[in-house]
Amino acid sequence: AQSVAQPEDQVNVAEGNPLTVKCTYSVSGNPYLFWYVQYPNRGLQFLLKYITGDNLVKGSYGFEAEFNKSQTSFHLKKPSALVSDSALYFCAVRDIRDKIIFGKGTRLHILP
């Protein structure tokens, strides 16, 4: 069965420092991988996706993610964190039957 793990409930980063939010997955076949962000009392917004091709994908708001097939990981990264990046981040995987499963989410706190 497909699954997504986000091992950290919360990540704290100082403003201006690089950030990483971790995600590992398990799925049959080639994965379609996504990152979404949720700001307080808001719905979810799409950040970026990996479907095929280059292992480093770039998305909205300066975020990028690296797909690593051997480690079954898709970590979210940003070179320089902003206070406005503070939010709840979700990793998701879509399997060959178009079932999309989300991780439990990681709360990112950027400290001024």
Next chain:
Amino acid sequence: NAGVTQTPKFQVLKTGQSMTLQCAQDMNHEYMSWYRQDPGMGLRLIHYSVGAGITDQGEVPNGYNVSRSTTEDFPLRLLSAAPSQTSVYFCASSDPSGGNREQYFGPGTRLTVT
């Protein structure tokens, strides 16, 4: 385009009552899904549909029914509400063809069952 719309925004039910959460999209997306969001549990898939007339179960389908008679609408029915169904419910849609597979989410429905 209005995108994905959900009604109502808030709802309070008594245990045992039934209701339908409405979801509609105007983007002609084939794929639609329902999730519930609970603290510490993330988003859990309830049911999903890959097109009109086709539905399938997600991770937590018990206590919920869906149907997909049109491309635009994907209502979620609570048959007999229980306090464990207190949650925020999100509907989402996407176009699975081509490379555009990301989901567009509605604003959510906050449901309280007493």
